[in-house]
Amino acid sequence: MSVAHVPDWFVHKKVRDNLIVARWVPAALVGLPVLVLFAIVVYPTVWMFYHAFQNTNMMRLFQGNWSFVGLDNFRTVLGSERFGDSVLHLIQYLLFGCVLQVILGTVLALSLYELVRKEWLRVLLLIVMVLPMMLPPSIVGVLWKFMLTPSNGAVNQALLNLGLVRAHVEWFNAGVSLWAIIIADVWNWTALPMLIVYSGRVSLPPAVYEAARVDGAKGWLVMRRITLPMLKEVIAIAFIVRFMDAFKFVDLVYVMTSGGPAQSSELPAYIAFQRGIREFAIGEAAAYAIIIFAISAILITLFLKYLKKVLKAQGIA
Amino acid sequence: MSEQGARLVRILLLMFLGLWLILTLFPLYWQFITAFKSAAETNRTIPTFWPEVWHFENLASVFAEKSNFNALVDSFIIATGNTLASLVLGTLAGYAFARFPRQAGGENLAFWILSNRMFPPVAVLVPMFFLFDAMPWGTDSHLSLIILYLVFNMPLATWLMMVFFRDAPRELEEAAYLDGYTPLRAFVKVTLPLVLPGMISVAMLCWIFAWNEYLFANLFVGTQVRTFTIVIPTFTHGSQTLWNLQMAFSMIAMLPPVALFILLRRYMVRGLSLGVVKG
Amino acid sequence: MARMQIEGLCKGWDFPVIDRLDLTVEEGEFFVIVGPSGIGKTTLLRLIAGLETANAGRIAIGDQDITALPPYKRPVAMTFESYALYPHLSVFENIASPLRARRMDTAAIRAAVNEVAELLRIEALLDSRPGEISGGQKQRTALGRTLVAKPRVFLLDEPISHLDAKIRHELRQQFHSLEELRRVATLYVTHDYSEALSLGDRIGVMGRGGLVQVGSAREVFMRPRTLFVAEHLGQPAINAVAAHIGGEGADLHVRAGNSGFGFPIGGTRAAALSGARHARVTVGIRPQHIKVLRNGEDAPGHHVIEGHVEIYEALGANGVLVADAGGISLTALTSPEHAFAHGQPVRLALRTDAVFYFDSETGDNLLL
Numbered sequence: 001m002s003v004a005h006v007p008d009w010f011v012h013k014k015v016r017d018n019l020i021v022a023r024w025v026p027a028a029l030v031g032l033p034v035l036v037l038f039a040i041v042v043y044p045t046v047w048m049f050y051h052a053f054q055n056t057n058m059m060r061l062f063q064g065n066w067s068f069v070g071l072d073n074f075r076t077v078l079g080s081e082r083f084g085d086s087v088l089h090l091i092q093y094l095l096f097g098c099v100l101q102v103i104l105g106t107v108l109a110l111s112l113y114e115l116v117r118k119e120w121l122r123v124l125l126l127i128v129m130v131l132p133m134m135l136p137p138s139i140v141g142v143l144w145k146f147m148l149t150p151s152n153g154a155v156n157q158a159l160l161n162l163g164l165v166r167a168h169v170e171w172f173n174a175g176v177s178l179w180a181i182i183i184a185d186v187w188n189w190t191a192l193p194m195l196i197v198y199s200g201r202v203s204l205p206p207a208v209y210e211a212a213r214v215d216g217a218k219g220w221l222v223m224r225r226i227t228l229p230m231l232k233e234v235i236a237i238a239f240i241v242r243f244m245d246a247f248k249f250v251d252l253v254y255v256m257t258s259g260g261p262a263q264s265s266e267l268p269a270y271i272a273f274q275r276g277i278r279e280f281a282i283g284e285a286a287a288y289a290i291i292i293f294a295i296s297a298i299l300i301t302l303f304l305k306y307l308k309k310v311l312k313a314q315g316i317a
Numbered sequence: 318m319s320e321q322g323a324r325l326v327r328i329l330l331l332m333f334l335g336l337w338l339i340l341t342l343f344p345l346y347w348q349f350i351t352a353f354k355s356a357a358e359t360n361r362t363i364p365t366f367w368p369e370v371w372h373f374e375n376l377a378s379v380f381a382e383k384s385n386f387n388a389l390v391d392s393f394i395i396a397t398g399n400t401l402a403s404l405v406l407g408t409l410a411g412y413a414f415a416r417f418p419r420q421a422g423g424e425n426l427a428f429w430i431l432s433n434r435m436f437p438p439v440a441v442l443v444p445m446f447f448l449f450d451a452m453p454w455g456t457d458s459h460l461s462l463i464i465l466y467l468v469f470n471m472p473l474a475t476w477l478m479m480v481f482f483r484d485a486p487r488e489l490e491e492a493a494y495l496d497g498y499t500p501l502r503a504f505v506k507v508t509l510p511l512v513l514p515g516m517i518s519v520a521m522l523c524w525i526f527a528w529n530e531y532l533f534a535n536l537f538v539g540t541q542v543r544t545f546t547i548v549i550p551t552f553t554h555g556s557q558t559l560w561n562l563q564m565a566f567s568m569i570a571m572l573p574p575v576a577l578f579i580l581l582r583r584y585m586v587r588g589l590s591l592g593v594v595k596g
Numbered sequence: 597m598a599r600m601q602i603e604g605l606c607k608g609w610d611f612p613v614i615d616r617l618d619l620t621v622e623e624g625e626f627f628v629i630v631g632p633s634g635i636g637k638t639t640l641l642r643l644i645a646g647l648e649t650a651n652a653g654r655i656a657i658g659d660q661d662i663t664a665l666p667p668y669k670r671p672v673a674m675t676f677e678s679y680a681l682y683p684h685l686s687v688f689e690n691i692a693s694p695l696r697a698r699r700m701d702t703a704a705i706r707a708a709v710n711e712v713a714e715l716l717r718i719e720a721l722l723d724s725r726p727g728e729i730s731g732g733q734k735q736r737t738a739l740g741r742t743l744v745a746k747p748r749v750f751l752l753d754e755p756i757s758h759l760d761a762k763i764r765h766e767l768r769q770q771f772h773s774l775e776e777l778r779r780v781a782t783l784y785v786t787h788d789y790s791e792a793l794s795l796g797d798r799i800g801v802m803g804r805g806g807l808v809q810v811g812s813a814r815e816v817f818m819r820p821r822t823l824f825v826a827e828h829l830g831q832p833a834i835n836a837v838a839a840h841i842g843g844e845g846a847d848l849h850v851r852a853g854n855s856g857f858g859f860p861i862g863g864t865r866a867a868a869l870s871g872a873r874h875a876r877v878t879v880g881i882r883p884q885h886i887k888v889l890r891n892g893e894d895a896p897g898h899h900v901i902e903g904h905v906e907i908y909e910a911l912g913a914n915g916v917l918v919a920d921a922g923g924i925s926l927t928a929l930t931s932p933e934h935a936f937a938h939g940q941p942v943r944l945a946l947r948t949d950a951v952f953y954f955d956s957e958t959g960d961n962l963l964l
Contacts, residue, residue, distance in 0.1 A: 009652045010612045025417075025500075033410035033475065040445070040468050045436070047444035061447075108337060111330045125334075127579060129341055134574040136529035136546050139567045143348055146560050154347050157364050187344060199590035219323045248437050251531055269437035276439045277536065289440035296435045491647050492680035494667040496745065497697035503668075510684045 048286040058280035066283070073287035083288075086266045089178055090246065093267065097182045098246050102239045104186070105193030110227065112194075113201050126198070133191040141255030144184035148172070174264040177257045181265055184252055189245075193238035200234030201227070236307050240300060247296040268292050352376070352565035359560040375565045388548040389570065391459065395544060396527040398463040399470060403523045404516060406467070407474025412504075414475070415482030438532055441468055446537065457541045465533050470523040477522075477588065481515030482508070518588025521581050525574045545570045598623045598658050598671075598748035600781045605643060605653035613639050615805035617653070621749075621781045626771075628784045630792035631802030632828065637785040638677070640802070641751045644783065645674050657748050657781075668697075673742035674751035677758070679734045681726035687737050688713075688722040694745035712740045716770070732763040743776055750782040757786065764791075771795055789829045793817065801825045823959035826880050826952055832916055832927050835881045838956060841872050850879055850953075857922045859899035859948050868963055869953060877962065880952035886928035887945040888917055888936075895945035903944055908936040919944060 051066070052073055060066040077083050108129065116122045132140065147154040148171040159165045171180045204227070212222050250270050253259055259266040259274065266274075269292060276285025351359055352375055354368045380386050445465060446456060454460040485508050493503035531546040539547060545566065552562040578585065605617040613636040621627045629637050642648040644655060646667030655663050662670050673694070681690050688709055689696075695705045713719040716736040721729055726737065735755055742750060756764045768791060771777060771784075786792055792799050793813040800807040801816060801824070809821040820826035826834050839852040841861070848866045851858040861869055887895055903921030915930040919942055928944060936942065953962040 007606070007612055007615055009606045009616075010608045029409045029413035033406040033471065036406060036467060037471060040464065040471075041436070041441070043448065044441045044444035048440050104337075107330070108334065111334050115327060115331055115334070123582070125338065127575075127582070128338060130578060131345060131571075131575065132341060134525065134529075134571055134578065135567065136531055136570075138531035138546055139549065139563075139570075142550070142563060143344055143567075146351070146558075147344060147347055152360070152362050152364050154343075154364050154366075157366075158343075187340070195585070196589055199586045199588075202586060203590035220326065244435050247435060250438055254532070269439070272437050272439045273442075273532075276443055282443055285439050285443065289437050292437050293435055293440070300435070486678075486680075488676055488678060488680040489682060491645075491667070492674075492676060492682075492741075493693070494647070495645055495670075495672065495674050496694040496741070497668050499668055502697070507682055 048289055051283050052286035052290050054283050056283040056286075058282065061282060069283070073284045074291070076284055077287050077291060082263055082266065082271060083268065085263065086268045086271050089265065090267050092178060093182055093185075093249070094243070094246055096179075097185050098239070098242045101186055101190045101242055102193045102235060104190050105195075105238060106197045106231075106235055108190070109194045109198035109201060110223070113198060114223075126195075129194060130191045132188050135188070137185075137188060137251040138255050140184055140188045141252045144180065144187070145256045148180050148183075172257060172261065174261045177261060178265040181252050181256055184256065185249075188252075189242065193235075193242060196238040196241070197231060197234055200231050204230055233307070233311060236303075240303065243303075244296065244300065247292055348564045348568060351561055352568050354561050356554070356557070356559055356561055360557075372561070375561055376569070379562055379566045379569065384543070385545075385548055385566065388543045388545045391538075391542050392528055392544040392546070392570070393573075394459050395462045395466070395542075396524050398459065399466040399527045400520050400524040402463060403467055403470035403474040404520050406471050407476075407478045407519065408512075408516065410475045411478025411480075412482050412508075414479045416487070436468075441465075442533065442536060449537070456537045457539060459542055461537055462530075462534060462542070462544070465537065466527045466530060470526060473526075474519050474523055477515065477519045478512070481512045481519075481588075484515075485511040514584050515588050517581055518584040521577050521585060522588075524577065528570075528574060598781055600644070600749050600783075601654075601656045602644070603654045603656075605640075605655065606651045607636075607639060607643055607648060608651060612805055614643070614650075617806040619800065619807060619810070621783060623781050624779055626777060626782045626784065626795060626797045627800065628786060628792040628796030628798070629800045629802050629807075630786055630789050630828070633787055635802050635804065637787075637802055638753055641674065641753050641783065641785055644749070645672055645751055646670050671748040672751055673745040673747035673749075675735075675738045675742050675753060675755050677754040679726075679738040681734055681737055681741075683726050685725075686722065687718065687724050687726065687729065690726065690737055691722075691740040691744055693741060708744050709740075712744050715743070715774070716740050731759050732767065735759060735767065743774075746776075748780060750777060750780055752782065752784045754786055755784075756791070757788065768794060790831070793829070801828060819961070819964060820880075820952065821961050821964060823878055823880060823952075823954040823961075826954070826961075830882055832883050832929070834952075835879075835883065835886070835926050836954075837879045837881070837924055837926075838876070839879045840874065840876045841869060841953075842874065848873070850877075852879070852922075852924055857901060857924045859901075859946060862948070865949070865953075865963065872953070872955075872962055876956040878954040878956050878959070880954060881926070881946060882950065883916070883927045883929045885947040885950045886926060887947070888919075888928055888930045888934075889943040889945050890934070897947070897949070898945035899948045900943055900945050903942055905936045905938055905940045905942055908938070910935065917942070 053068060053070060054066045055069045055072070056066040112122060112125060112129075116125060135143070148156070150156060150168050150170050150172065153171070155171075156165075156168045159169065170176060208226060208230075209222070212218075212226055217225070248269050249267050250273050253265060253267055253270040254273070257265045259270055268288065272285050272288035272292065275281045275288060350366070350368050353371045353373060354365075355370065355372055358365060358369060449456045449461050449465075489507050489511070490500075490503050493507045494500070498506060529546065530544070534544045535547050538544065549563050549566050549570075552559040552566065600619075600621045602617060602619040605614055605619075606612070607614040617640070619627075629640065631637050639648060643650050646662070646665060646669075650663065653663070654661065657671060660671075682693070685693075691709045691712060692705050695708060700708075709722070710719065713722055716739060718733055718736050718740065721733055721737070726734055729737070739752075739755065742752075756767050759767065772795065784795060796813055798810060799813050799816045800810045802808065803822075803824050809816055809825045811819075816825060817829050820829070823836060827836065837852050837857065839850050839857070841848060842851055843849040843860075848861040848869060849858055850861060887898065889895060889900065901921045903919040903926065905917060906920050906925065907916075907918040909916045910932060913932065915932050915934075915936075917928045917930050917936055919926050919928065921944060926944060930936075954960060955962055
């Protein structure tokens with residue numbers, strides 16, 4: 001059948017209804033969840049988008065007399081030093097919180113998998129390491145706040161006893177308080193990337209490893225050339241999960257430092273929360289939310305594109 | 318790398334693992350012993366690493382006020398209710414996305430659903446507060462949080478279920494059609510059992526996230542309904558924080574998620590590996 | 597009358613896969629569709645099963661038009677190439693599945709399943725899971741599932757392709773003997789032509805877009821309508837030599853290129869081919885029609901050419917010899933008794949009256 005000879009029915013064919021499931025079924029299946037999500041998310045999103053351009057605050061909201069102010073809110077936010085500082089704090093958190101968690105999680109997961117031979121021990125250690133994730137972040141914040149109390153906290157006492165410091169560390173001074181938050185968060189959530197990478201490692205095909213063993217490769221070489229490349233995607237996903245959470249990060253800040261002292265441990269989402277819920281500058285908070293979302297969406301999309309490219313080159317994606 | 322070098326690395330890594338275990342356990346240990354200390358002891362200038370006197374009654378005194386126990390019940394109702402809702406909705410949507418990607422809205426809709434995890438909480442809180450205020454269930458009710466938590470649990474459930482459904486071979490459903498089963502019956506007889514382990518891991522994750530939630534609960538409920546997360550900070554004596562009681566209660570509240578994880582860890586690992594590796 | 601009729605069936609995605617296909621399979625007929633991988637055989641089965649929707653055309657079983665019916669309403673049963681057994685159910689439940697769909701009562705189900713299991717000799721496996729049984733056993737379970745459904749048409753998609761030779765042979769015997777398959781219209785798909793020739797009442801050779809030739813095994817093998825059909829049936833594959841027909845008057849020759857390969861066309865064939873004088877053709881010679889002559893041996897009625905050995909394979913029951921004869925590579929079947937060395941000169945005797953002539957453009961058999 002040559003190319004020129006394209007039959008009529010082919011030219012005029014339309015994608016007919018699937019016989020198995022009526023056309024309306026997929027739409028209906030997705031319809032309900034989407035409807036719910038619409039109500040829950042689209043409505044607030046639209047609301048926020050709208051009010052980001054208004055000068056809304058609590059009073060005006062109740063009285064219904066807010067007015068359009070164009071990009072004022074955005075200008076306020078982007079121009080404020082407070083926001084700029086919070087972005088720096090966010091970067092600090094991303095580097096030493098997010099990235100650290102993923103690296104730690106990967107190292108822990110692979111060490112656990114490769115070095116602990118006994119099944120029961122592995123399970124036990126896994127459960128122990130996952131325990132911090134089972135606590136509410138708010139409680140984790142409280143616990144660490146308690147332990148990091150400069151004057152009589154457990155941490156300082158332990159550090160003193162071990163001879164690692166000579167005087168009490170002022171965990172909640174400006175400049176240090178953010179580290180306190182980061183430490184608490186790392187403790188709380190490292191188990192998640194660890195679980196993800198561990199699960200990924202579990203599901204790698206054993207055939208590749210047998211081939212490697214036959215070839216005589218072992219240890220670090222196998223890790224570097226086989227395990228890590230195959231886990232690239234998994235590690236990336238673990239990173240994305242924590243990365244997305246970073247932009248919503250409020251609980252720990254709220255509980256441990258209230259952003260202080262002097263706004264030195266504020267993160268963007270927290271400021272949005274403060275301005276919106278505590279100080280009722282709703283329009284401004286809305287602008288905050290949009291900016292935060294935009295930044296995170298752009299970064300994640302870029303990262304995904306880059307990831308796809310890398311994986312495609314490797315022939316995976 | 319030499320044999321010696323490899324062994325050295327191995328030892329170092331094991332030491333690191335051990336160190337991490339200590340670091341993981343230390344705060345939990347602290348939580349544990351604090352729960353049994355007296356209030357005075359917790360405020361000592363020099364903290365004690367072992368309770369002088371074990372106040373086991375702290376556990377009971379947490380429940381001296383019945384409302385504290387009710388807080389656990391409230392949390393349970395909300396977590397379970399939301400998990401069910403998220404699971405049902407997520408399964409429906411996940412199946413549609415897996416089997417009929419184009420008709421169900423395609424990649425864009427799926428991505429949009431997932432992207433909702435990226436919104437800072439405030440984006441949802443303010444408008445939803447006013448919305449719920451106008452609704453028959455109000456803000457201070459179980460239903461309010463059950464619905465609200467869908468914001469972060471439903472996209473998660475949808476995404477994971479979609480991956481699990483993709484993993485279930487379409488041919489098995491087709492074989493069921495040829496056996497004479499309608500799509501619905503085929504789904505129940507063939508697809509659901511295959512996807513059940515995945516559903517369990519999704520349910521577990523959703524439940525734990527809902528159980529542990531604090532921020533939304535803090536703002537929406539407080540009188541009619543109280544979750545344990547907002548009750549714990551109220552354990553104060555005047556301006557003094559009752560650390561011991563707070564720790565005691567949080568330990569108790571930790572039991573359900575931990576028990577769930579221990580019981581269902583296999584599903585969790587399997588679920589994550591499928592969900593992440595294939596997703 | 598459960599005869600299956602397909603009229604003008606059309607299906608295409610990026611390009612037309614099935615183009616206006618017509619086919620009638622009589623009740624009780626065992627029809628085999630053979631063709632290369634990816635040509636659309638499975639698509640055809642899926643269209644009949646209802647798992648794909650046709651772009652045009654009509655499918656009827658008996659006097660029931662099933663074109664618009666969903667698969668769960670069609671009176672067909674199908675075995676999948678991958679068996680598609682339900683992994684979470686026992687073999688018993690897998691086989692019982694169609695009956696449970698009809699909500700038969702337990703006792704009747706048990707009787708039916710046991711009967712089929714005994715027939716297929718898998719009654720010992722009824723409590724096992726698909727994950728625990730071998731490929732051949734899985735295949736029989738899948739077959740059992742279709743038998744128990746008592747459909748009006750059986751669809752079998754490469755049922756034994758993935759099994760090893762011995763089991764394949766065994767199951768082929770079973771297909772021969774299973775009465776049920778012979779009572780109802782059966783459509784059997786395979787890429788293995790010897791299976792097709794062995795099992796089929798009729799064979800359909802599938803090429804691009806549809807069935808290129810339909811007929812009995814003998815017919816399709818001995819009188820292929822196109823080069824494609826000839827090439828696809830037979831192992832080793834037929835020798836296809838590009839040549840042209842020349843000669844003057846009553847004398848017709850075949851010549852291949854610039855080589856010395858050539859022979860006269862005689863008798864009735866010359867008459868039939870005279871219209872193709874000066875035409876370019878593809879000459880098809882089956883390896884079994886090329887005899888390797890031993891020293892001093894002669895072959896009357898054959899045309900003998902000289903060549904030397906390129907490759908020789910001793911395959912137990914016979915040998916496959918590839919020889920270069922005047923620049924043309926020819927494959928011949930030999931008896932296993934003699935070995936041949938590379939470069940050894942040989943004399944090949946071509947049975948010229950069994951040669952096919954195909955139009956070099958359309959591939960049509962010029963003698964049909």
